[in-house]
Amino acid sequence: MTGASRYDFVVIGAGSAGCAVAAGLAEREAGSVLVIEAGPSDRTPLVKMPFGLVWLMGSKHRDWRFTSTPQANLNGRQLNIPRGRMLGGSGSINSMVWFRGRADDFDHWSVPGWDWADVEPAFEEVEARLTPDRLATPHPVTEALSTMFRANDPLQSPSPERESAGVFRYNMRGGRRWSAADAFLRPAMARGIEVVTGRQVARIALAGDRARTVHFTDGGSVEATRGIVLSSGSFGSTEILLNSGIGPAGDLRAAGRDVVLDREEVGANLHDHPGAGIHYQGSGSGYGLDLSLAHRWAAAPLRWLVQGKGIFASPTVEGGAFFTADGGDGPPDIQSHFIPFLIGWQGERYIRGRGYFADATLCRPKSRGRLKLGKAGIEIDFGLFNDPSDLDTLTKGWLRLRALMEATDFGPMKAREAFPSAAVTTEDEARSYIRDRCGTAYHPVGTLRMGTDGGAPVTPRLKFRGVEGLWVADASIMPAVTSANTNAPSMMIGHRAGRMIAADA
Ligand SMILES: Cc1cc2nc3c(=O)[nH]c(=O)nc-3n(C[C@H](O)[C@H](O)[C@H](O)COP(=O)(O)OP(=O)(O)OC[C@H]3O[C@@H](n4cnc5c(N)ncnc54)[C@H](O)[C@@H]3O)c2cc1C
Structure with missing residues (x-):
């Protein structure tokens, strides 16, 4: 200036x-x-390095770290909102x-x-x-997503226009x-x-x-x-x-x-976009904190710096899918994001083991909330599920995601569902799981x-x-x-x- x-x-x-x-x-x-x-400026290696967002999210200086108001339809939970x-x-x-x-x-x-x-x-x-282009070096388990639908072209990136799954495009x-x-x-x-x-x-x-x-x-x-x-x-x-x-x-x-x-x-x-996920754990599967991957984590900084490849070149979300919640052949109303990493499901930042994660998010939510000024700054009320049809569609979509993930040919990389697993089987259980766990896609x-x-x-x-x-x-x-x-x-x-x-x- x-x-x-x-x-x-x-x-x-x-x-x-x-x-x-x-x-x-x-x-x-x-x-x-x-x-x-x-x-501040964006001149830090964590911004250039795709995996760096893991540390940027929640950082004091580069994330606004907003929190929503208690969400009435999520049992009063408050959501973390990075910006x-x-x-x-x-x-x-x-x-x-x-x-x-x-x-x-x-x-x-x-x-x-x-x-x-x-x-x-x-x-x-x-x-x-x-x-933007298809991610150059996805984990093989992300590539396998393209087997989710029979008519899928593995070389074409998924599109919200049609039922599709695979590796996404990135800037x-x-x-x-x-x-x-x-x-x-x-x-x-x-x-x-x-x-x-x-x-x-x-x-x-x-x-x-x-x-x-x-x-x-x-x-x-x-x-x-x-x-x-x-x-x-x-x-x-x-x-x-x-x-x-x-x-x-x-x-x-x-x-x-x-x-x-x-x-x-x-x-x-x-x-x-509201969404809820499923966690999968398996020793021969995606990335994670596991002794078998120690050498790859150790090499990750240099590999990224010199070749722009390896774990640190992963933007965490590597692909996903679009499909209809009810299995019909209309335009997709659910997007799934796939992360080839084992992510903790009990609030822990690091968890040992390998695996992957997929969520189901609602493409066109009908619920509306409001942003207001409160005594201590802005109050962010997403009004999630104020329109009950959103929870109905997301519940169906989440259950369909689970079935589709089961049917996907991950071969020897297939991991077992670790959470929520057998505790959630009926539609009612899925509905209350979503109320307990759902967040937003940061959009x-x-x-x-x-x-x-x-x-x-x-x-x-x-x-x-x-x-x-x-x-x-x-x-x-x-x-x-x-x-x-x-x-x-x-x-x-x-x-x-x-x-x-x-x-x-
Ligand atoms: C963690 C995360 C992951 C996401 N992943 C994806 C993804 O993979 N793909 C995708 O398409 N979208 C993704 N999104 C969403 C996408 O990044 C946003 O929709 C998009 O960046 C919004 O652009 P914007 O210009 O509206 O706001 P922003 O890009 O947020 O820009 C607003 C800017 O204004 C500045 N600002 C705010 N208040 C003030 C003030 N009072 N004075 C001065 N400056 C101010 C902020 O610091 C910020 O730099 C993600 C978002 C987050 C947070």
Whole structure:
């Protein structure tokens, strides 16, 4: 940061979407741009090394480490919610699984300008920079997943469009993470945009009906003469608006804030993909802490450094499947993520032995929650299973996953189900197991949904309704979550936003 106090544009948040917004503004020479990121840089080997996310998740400096409110339909459990806090955002801490979503996800948004035909070219452009590809060196047990369905082509990566299983695609290059910070932000810095790290935005202030000043939590401020872009993610962007007095008047007053603009839907429509897993243990199976693998763990750092291969090149999730919960031949409503590692199921961080893990997550949850301001910061209520049909579908999908895993030809690498095993056999038992164990896939969206109706906080051109010079560009604007992982859609949103804002500002 040059120390200037005034820029044409200020982008708040250098995550998956924010990096793409900044690049879009820079490439169109839209004016001076400052990108503000609360967290540090992404320059640590743990970010580049795919397996590094095991240590990044829960880290004090690079994970926001949110916790949900007690979830009424999960026996009051609170969920841990990691979010990346550094250049690249959650895209610097994620598993790099690459999915656009299903084509009709976008058609179902019913937002003019956001149909599949509108967004597909933007995905193509994003993919020209991120170059996603099938994981180069999956564990053989992940390769075996492709035997889950008879009609499956083992060389084709699974797709949410059809029943399929196998190795997923990743935004990695040479066994290393290649994030939005690499593909968008650094080239934009070379074009002259400025980036400041380690400074958290508290709120924005309006001058009349125009967003003008960005206030930091450390007391400083900076002015934006043409526009402010909120790209702080579904939680961050919403929190900044609420802290600025923009949100539901009743909630703001209850939290002791002055009301600047009464907007009921700020923070509403929060949702994520709920999911629950099955743990498998077997001595000749996947990775794990086992004496038979000691030599491979010992060689892992050097092997990754020199060849970009080995255990440390594994992004943990290596593949998975899409299928229908009821076994019908409609479009998939369940996604499974497969991790070729033995993962503890009693809260322990390290467990001895080898094995693998698979989960079932709901592609299109109907339940909605809300993000609010509480006395001690934001309160994140996912409202999981508020719509009971979500639990019905997930229960069926989880039971089908178990049957499919049993039928998959893992050969001598097959492991036995270690948890929940015989304790859960009936549909009722599976239902209560899911209530006890279910989490989310770390894909929160929707808190600032875009739409044409007056209630939608954001317009189809990503402008915040009722405030001039204010845009939102991140996962929060999705009216409904896509049917698979959300990183590529978030970048697509950022990429389109840069173009829209440069044209409309
Ligand atoms: C552990 C994990 C694993 C995941 N795995 C996958 C996966 O494999 N594939 C996939 O497609 N998706 C995955 N996701 C989801 C995906 O990464 C996100 O959907 C995507 O990154 C969201 O992009 P975004 O731009 O909306 O937000 P983010 O990328 O989270 O960016 C928001 C940025 O804003 C910054 N910020 C927030 N508040 C402030 C503030 N007040 N001031 C300044 N800066 C602020 C944050 O630090 C962050 O850098 C995963 C997410 C997590 C957390």
